[in-house]
Amino acid sequence: MPAAKQSINPDVLAWALKQAGVSKDELARDLGVSSDVLERWFSRDDAPGMTQLRKISRKLRRPTSFFFLPKVPRHSPTEAAFRHPLGSKGKRSLNSDEVAELRSAQRRQKIAAWAAENLEELAPELPKREKSAEATALRVQQWLLWNVEFQVKATSKNRVTKLIRRSLEDQGVMVLQVSMGRDSCRGFSIYHQRVPVIAYNGSSQTAAARTFTLLHELGHLLAHEQAVCASPQDAEERWCDRFAAAFLLPKSHLRDYLAFKKYDYVEHDDVDIVRLISQRYKASFQCVALRLIDLGVADWSLYESVRNSPLEIEKGGFGGEAQTTEIIRMREYGLTFPRLVLAARDRGKLAEIDARKYLNVDGEQMTSLQHRLTEV
Incomplete structure (x- = not known):
């Protein structure tokens, strides 16, 4: 007996494809059907079977019942400030994993905001963002009750990530770890007066890079920003980078350390100095390079040298605790x-x-x- 056809709404299927960033050709390939078969579904001359519908549901991360809706959902997406994959340049579209994780984060934010309102929780008071990234970093350190010695004394870079995440959550910011793959963005932020959200990609970064992402996205939240970044090289992205680097490597503290080590200038290929500073402050190589450039003790050639340095290696594992x-x-x-x-x-x-x-x-x-x- 042939499989029963499922009378889905092809307009809803087309809408879901667009929202997920999946092409018709990609869907046909994953389902193992020809493009002609897929087009007959869209023209209502044919329809998928239940097994095929379940595959569509998994691919587009929607319940099977969603595709029987009588009309396309009203869509007013919350825009997000996305941090692009490491080293990417220029504009690009969000991939299906990014769209799915953004949608999940939006749902959790909506639930959390509803709960906070019904519980009469106070909305967090984000600090004022100054024009200067340096001044803003100082203000945020005070807001988070943060001292650079926490980093210096921390046993690992992963420990610093956890401390900063906890400090943000103590101030009412919802911090999510998402999995979007190594080729996806490093993080995103969704401003909300009651429950602002920061999400970082746990599958594409070292611990130190995650810390940097948390702070970078906080920079977006301080501006109450909800616009998709058109380019990873725009002025707003650079400001957030400078803010994160200034937070992790305070000017006076870093200058004292450079003077103690007698480092007047860091040459473009001196990755060893970058590694030592990275170990001391538990910051990523790129963060260190950005900060040294900002303070005038290195130029952009240093950043290019450390972008993909094999010296920035991190041990894996979860510390032995059972992952319940x-x-x-x-x-x-x-x-x-x-x-x-x-x-x-x-x-x-x-x-x-x-x-x-x-x-x-x-x-x-x-x-x-x-x-x-x-x-x-």
């Missing part, structure tokens, strides 16, 4: 999102089944997650 579902969720969602969801459930604002769905856990895992949240 609740630990994975805390790494992905951070503290802000699960705390708001669980508080809404505990206050009777949210049903148990919905809380589980939003946190992607079962009952036992949710209990364990709540217990862990009380310990951090």
Whole structure:
């Protein structure tokens, strides 16, 4: 018996393809059908079977029921400031992984904002962004109660990433770790008065680069920015880079260290000095190079030398702790999102089944997650 045809709405399918950044040819290839077969679906002369619809659902990250909607959804996307893949130049379109993660982040932000409003949580007060990246970095250090000695004394670059993420969350910023692949952007930010979001790509960066991304995206949030960056080389991107570097490598502290080491000028190929500074401040090679250039003790040829340096190597692993579902969720969602969801459930604002769905856990895992949240 032939598989039953599913009378989906081809207009909705076309809309979903566009939103996911997937072409018709790519979909046909993944489904193992010809372009002619796909075109018959769009012209309503034919329709996919259930197995094919499930594959479409997985590919476009939409529930199967979505494709039976009577009309295309009203779409007013939240724009985001995207940080492009390392070393990319010029304009480009978002890929399907980036679109999917942005959409997921938007959903979590909407849920978190609803919970915060119903719980009467105070909206975070982001510090004022100054014209100078240097002055803004000083202001943000005070806001986060941050001292550069935290970096110097930290046992690893990964530890600094965790400390800065926790400091941001303590101030009401929702920080998400997303997986978009190594060729995707390094992070994005979505401003919201009650629940601003920073997301960083956990699959494409070293720990030090993640720290830099967190701060770079914070620079966008301070401007209440929600515009897609047209180019990784534009003025706004450069400002956010300078802000992140100034935060991690404060001028007076770094100058004292350079004087102590008797480094008057860093030559274009002196990657060893960059490595030493990187180890001291737990900052990425590129961050160090940018800061040295900004302070006038190096030129742009140094940045080109360290962009893909093989010396910036990081050991993998998770420190030996079993990667249970609740630990994975805390790494992905951070503290802000699960705390708001669980508080809404505990206050009777949210049903148990919905809380589980939003946190992607079962009952036992949710209990364990709540217990862990009380310990951090």
